[in-house]
Amino acid sequence: MMGWLAQHGAAALLALRRLAIAPVNSLLSLLAIGIALALPAGGQMLLSNALHLAGTSSAVPQISVFMAANAERRAATEIESRLGKYGGVKQVQFLAREETLARMKANPGLRDVIEVLPANPFPDAFVVTATDDRPEAMEKLAIEFRQWPKVEHVQLDSAWVRRLDALLKLGRTAVLLLGALLGAGLVAISFSIIRMQVLTHRTEIEVSQLLGATDGFIQRPFLYYGVLLGLGGGVVAWLLVGAAALWLRAPLGELVQLYDLTLVLEALDARDSAVLLGFAAGLGWLGATISLQQHLRQR
Template identity: 40%
Template sequence: MSRRPAQPPPRGARSRRPRSSSRLRGWARHHRAMCLDSALRLVRRPVGSLLTMLAIAIALVLPATLWLTLDSARLLDAELEESATLTVYLEPLVAEAQAARIDEALVAHEDVARTRLITAAEGMAEFQQALGLADALGRLDENPLPASVVVTPVDPAPEAVRALAERLETMAGIEEVRLDLAWIERLRHLAELGRRVALALAVLFGLGVLLVVGNTIRLSVESRRQEVEVVTLIGATHAFVRRPFLYSGAWYGLGGGVLAWGLLTVGSGWLAAPVSALAASYGASFSLPRLGLSGSAILLVCSTLLGWLGAWIAVSRHLAEVRPR
């Protein structure tokens, strides 16, 4: 049985795959060449490039500093919320044994994390020590202070704490429940104000970065106007013409991000000792926040994207004005 000879594939089908792969390789080679060429152009003008990157860095330092400060304030806010407590005052005629049973009932409550019982004698001792009136208060015939229980709620949210206080007031032997949530609400309002201020400054300084990069790229387009006219005349696309300037903007943004990271690191190290000494004078321990690995990556990515976007806006605006003569 004879076999029919295999038919050769059509010429177009045979050459389609090599042509597409060669286009992809050419596209990658051009990207690599433009990336290297734009970096070399910045190196050939070190002073101007450094000044542009420094302007970008200064525009990025303040929003990044506010972001770090708000992040540390958020952690402090969480710690303070965890310390939110209620003070449960027992009735004056409640004996210590009954106060202990009330404390056990409060501990068993599902919305109570922990409690601390303060008997009338312990309350008087703390009061005398705080005011320094041990002799005067010691002359009293009887202790006027009632026993109290300091309650730490499971949920420190103000709404949950208020609901817990209302439920505890209905228990037998409890005369009054006091809570002070004003400082938590003030702290939340300050944190929200700080977040909005940081966001507004980030937007404003981000626009500043776009203007700096855009003006620099605009001057670069004008200096290479004849080159752009020639490649446009021979049929180059806008993407082809725009590519080297986009890489230049990305390099400017990346360099500005690196300088901003360096300024933040040096500034944090320079202020670390005075801040720690000031916190220690108040009996607290506090250290300046640092960017860390994720924060550094976010800063560099954002600065690079801002540089790229500023270059894209500038080139897109001026590319239509560049016409072959």
């Protein structure tokens, strides 16, 4: 067991030594891998933040029911009672037209416009939360409410949530696709670098084989080299994404504020960071394995 551990320790040290022997080459390789990984990792960071944003805003889809402008309060009370008893309705919030007017007047940008109007332009309204918030169920409710007397307009507020959801799905697919493509690129980079390493150390490989080395013994330092290369590239990608998050935080925060939302752009969390580093190390190992097996098969 000690001997086996010592072999691994020696192989890892040898791999580190080989990385350190040509620092410029190693650094450029790490940068190439890091930049390739930073793209999907950056996409994942933006997605996570978008998901967080969607989660903190009113993501529960609602239906707004607007009464006719000339409808009396009695009609609104009847609708409220009907809504309260309706099967698919979970919660009803009544917004009296006076209340809406007062809220709008509180907005400095709208106050002047509203004050010149001869009468309150806002109708009584209800915000309805449904028991089933699937788009088709919500749509069915909206159609039903539109038939009711004195109801002027029914609006489904779930549209933006669906749009955001569709956008997030698209983003997720794009990140996966990008990750797969650039991952394949990373395997190719690792393959080529390890191939060069194998050619550089072919005398050592030949001597080791003649002295009784197994394929595992011969492969080990190269596999560690591939893993270190991938891991190093992963660290570079993590740093790049972290720097980008810091840089984009202020302008993005200002942008989302225009939509009455709050967002502090966060870099990759612990789970995503671990996935990134594991993914990078795994791909480095895969590239090295393919390269070594091809070399050993040829012998």
